[in-house]
Amino acid sequence: MRRHQGYSLFKIRLMIDYHIHTKLCNHARGVMGAYVRCAIDKGLKEVCFLDHLTLSEPGNRLSMTPGEVPFYFQAVQNLKNSFDGMISVKAGLEVDFKPEDKDLVEQIIGTFSFDVIGSSIHFPGNIDIVNSRSDWKQGRYNTEHLYERYFSRFKTMLEYDYFDVICHLDLPKKFGRKSIITFDKELDEIITMIKDKDLTVELNTSGYNHPVSEAYPAPGIIKKCHTAGVSMTLGSDAHRPEDVGRHFDKALPLLRSIGYTHLASFTERQRIDIPIEDLTSD
Numbered sequence: 001m002r003r004h005q006g007y008s009l010f011k012i013r014l015m016i017d018y019h020i021h022t023k024l025c026n027h028a029r030g031v032m033g034a035y036v037r038c039a040i041d042k043g044l045k046e047v048c049f050l051d052h053l054t055l056s057e058p059g060n061r062l063s064m065t066p067g068e069v070p071f072y073f074q075a076v077q078n079l080k081n082s083f084d085g086m087i088s089v090k091a092g093l094e095v096d097f098k099p100e101d102k103d104l105v106e107q108i109i110g111t112f113s114f115d116v117i118g119s120s121i122h123f124p125g126n127i128d129i130v131n132s133r134s135d136w137k138q139g140r141y142n143t144e145h146l147y148e149r150y151f152s153r154f155k156t157m158l159e160y161d162y163f164d165v166i167c168h169l170d171l172p173k174k175f176g177r178k179s180i181i182t183f184d185k186e187l188d189e190i191i192t193m194i195k196d197k198d199l200t201v202e203l204n205t206s207g208y209n210h211p212v213s214e215a216y217p218a219p220g221i222i223k224k225c226h227t228a229g230v231s232m233t234l235g236s237d238a239h240r241p242e243d244v245g246r247h248f249d250k251a252l253p254l255l256r257s258i259g260y261t262h263l264a265s266f267t268e269r270q271r272i273d274i275p276i277e278d279l280t281s282d
Helices: 032-041 066-082 099-111 133-137 143-157 184-196 205-209 219-228 248-258
Strands: 016-020 046-053 088-096 116-120 200-204 231-235 262-267 270-275
Touching (some): 016 200, 016 262, 032 046, 046 066, 066 088, 143 184, 184 219, 200 205, 200 219, 205 248, 219 248
Parallel strands (some): 016 046, 046 088, 200 231
């Protein structure tokens, strides 16, 4: 499903953002066209809408509904046509992993020609790890126990085959609570599984705007991914138009310092590995 090609005979001046949301997720703002125009203004060459699909979340507070997916997909196609020749616009989903949702997820994905499917975990069990800052501050969560649950769910997620990209791999650190116990063994197992399944890991820059003040995943995990030969893509997780491409001035030097020379792009679920260039040059 993820056969890929490289561009070795010529260089492409590239800046891509593979994680952009829309108002359909109920916690982003701005019309979809505004995200694309901001991307053009910032010199991006390719963007991918990767909006939330969280099927078991009560009331779809933080996600589009299955019934909204056709509208979402068509809206992205319209943007592809409207901005043709100015920027490449791709369509994707960020699917929140829950085993009980597998059949419906696969049905939805099979209905539309998405360019990429990302998978993430926001709810290991009944815990909302990204929207409960007060619970973190008041010490209601045991950090080590949460990480154990998260990585256990992560391994289960990697037994499934409907996605291409791993989103914000170490998300539980969002509010600055890094576990005092290292999970090197679990991470090594996870990264080996990612490589064996030919998946791509996202460097998500939204962490720079949260108390943890670093990207997802952490530099040490990115190094593990590079050593294992895991491909990497880049996403801002923008929930506002002005956030498209944010903190890429930090992320790209980080990737290059670790040894990455390519970023992953996707077209109809096929990965294309494109060289990283000095994106600050004209």
